[in-house]
Amino acid sequence: MINRTIGATELKRNTGAILDDVRFGNANIVVTKGNKPYVIIIPYDKNSLLDKRKKAFRKYSKKIPNLSLIVAKARKELNHSLEFGNI
Numbered sequence: 770m771i772n773r774t775i776g777a778t779e780l781k782r783n784t785g786a787i788l789d790d791v792r793f794g795n796a797n798i799v800v801t802k803g804n805k806p807y808v809i810i811i812p813y814d815k816n817s818l819l820d821k822r823k824k825a826f827r828k829y830s831k832k833i834p835n836l837s838l839i840v841a842k843a844r845k846e847l848n849h850s851l852e853f854g855n856i
Contacts (some may be wrong), residue, residue, distance in 0.1 A: 773796060
């Protein structure tokens with residue numbers, strides 16, 4: 770879950786505090802540039818968990834027909850939602 774959205778300028782001014790929020794507060798932060806999502810900063814532990822989930826997904830995805838089409842549609846919808854701030 771994304772807890773907070775900040776601009777690139779705020780990240781530049783408050784890098785240390787923002788990184789502490791992510792690391793110790795378990796916050797996810799979306800950084801915008803030009804009012805568009807640019808990057809997401811997540812705690813390292815969550816990234817490790819995502820890697821494990823990706824490996825499991827790849828292992829089992831080969832067994833599901835049309836999965837690539839389903840995933841492509843989901844990615845498109847997610848990108849659209851992120852672009853327009855619906856998440």
